[in-house]
Amino acid sequence: xxxxxxxxxxxxxxxxxxxxxxxxxxxxxxxxxxxxxxxxxxxxxxxxxxxxxxxxxxxxxxxxxxxxxxxxxxxxxxxx
Ligand SMILES: [Zn+2]
Numbered sequence: 001x002x003x004x005x006x007x008x009x010x011x012x013x014x015x016x017x018x019x020x021x022x023x024x025x026x027x028x029x030x031x032x033x034x035x036x037x038x039x040x041x042x043x044x045x046x047x048x049x050x051x052x053x054x055x056x057x058x059x060x061x062x063x064x065x066x067x068x069x070x071x072x073x074x075x076x077x078x079x080x
Contacts, residue, residue, distance in 0.1 A: 030067045
């Protein structure tokens, strides 16, 4: 069962967390603003969708507040 979101014109980028070093922050693929998963202020990005498998977070979709790009984070399970 997919929870499909109809794609609008904004691009969707995919970030694999297993390929990110350090604290898990990364630059927005489009505008370059630093997105940190620990930042819960909603100033830089907001969470659009979360996908949980069992009790573990498996995917997170964010939207950059600066450029409007959607960024899909994958690799949560592999990182454990
Ligand atoms: Zn951006």
